[in-house]
Amino acid sequence: MRSDLANDIVKLTGEHLLLVVSALAVAVLLGVPLGIALTRHPGARRWLLGFANIMQTIPSLALFGFLIPIPFIGGIGKRTVIVALVLYALLPILRNTFVGIMNVDAAVCESAVAMGMTDGQLLRQVQIPLAAQTIMVGIRVATVTTIGTATIAAAIGGGGLGVFIFRGVASVDTAQILAGAVPAALLALAADGGLGWIERKLSPS
């Protein structure tokens, strides 16, 4: 019995991590380039940041509900969960990338242009390195909230540590709830600590 629970915890923690890591990978691959694009195209700012803002205001269970009937990305299971988690993780990453780059000292950017840097060189050699710390803060915030939000995945058959929590709530079994909540909290703390460490490493000398 004990070892069954231990096995389940390991298996569901693994599932949970897979959901979080896949969602974040997509969110970073979308959010960072989009954030950079926003610094170059002022016209797109309002609607793209607005879209990401609105996504954050939709309650997570409702967002799953909206996504289920949508063809290709919807349905029951992991794919829908990952799409929803990506939509949540997008805002902090997108916004911090944008804000980080816009906040790079104007005198530094101006001198880079005056030295004859191309826009690509300005971005790669100056703006991204100097904004790296702010971008990492966005990724860390997105990671910690995604670990929490992913517990709701179990509601639509996505698996993960939420399975324990929903089971425990249904059967009024505190031990089951804790079997889901404690590993999720530990994951969040570990991610926060680990990414915080990387963040400090990235601080511009």
Add this chain to the structure above:
Amino acid sequence: MSVVEFRDVSYEIGGRAILAGVSFAVEAGETLVLLGRSGSGKTTALKMTNGMLRPTRGQVFIDGRASSDWDPIRLKRHIGYVIQEVGLFPHFTVADNVGLVPKLENWERPRIVKRVDELLDAVGLPPVQFRLRYPRQLSGGQRQRVGVARALAADPALLLFDEPFGAVDPVTRTELQQQFLALRRDFRKTSIFVTHDVREALRLGSRIALLANGRVDLIAEPHVFRQAQTDEARAFLKVLED
């Protein structure tokens, strides 16, 4: 042929004229000081020289070629620029800051190292001591010296200075001015130097162009400028009496 020539250059932004019909020429080896109050258009004129701004009317010629005919990146790398707040890259060492343009120009590594050391020596910062420091580990005056070394790095024929010594204490400022004169003697560069400080203008300029409200009020050598009778020139010279 003049190194720089402004021909009837105007610049308007949002219906407001920053420069209105400005003409002047800068000859090889001289330092033309653009003197004027804040908002007189002197920094705008400077930024037009290396193509960071484009005239709305008129043309700027660099080495006899209209700035609009230059490749914008080539033009900027052809001209050294020392900006007001220095604008050193905080994440680059002193050596990497100074070697920036040579690196963009794909110089070989040993040649860059040699050039950087040479320039740090020239601006009075011993390379062994300063090469690997970061800008935040330098005083304001030292940062300014690095900024000058960076502008000289790719051996440009023309240097632009945008109030480079405005943010340092008076003693350091005098030292930097003396160094500017020494560098001019050693490197024989043509320069345009923007300032609102009439003392600095008289000390450093081969000629002074006084700008007022986006127009050239007068252009004169320093000893002539001291006797100038226009209202704006008298207003600036009055500062010397106090």
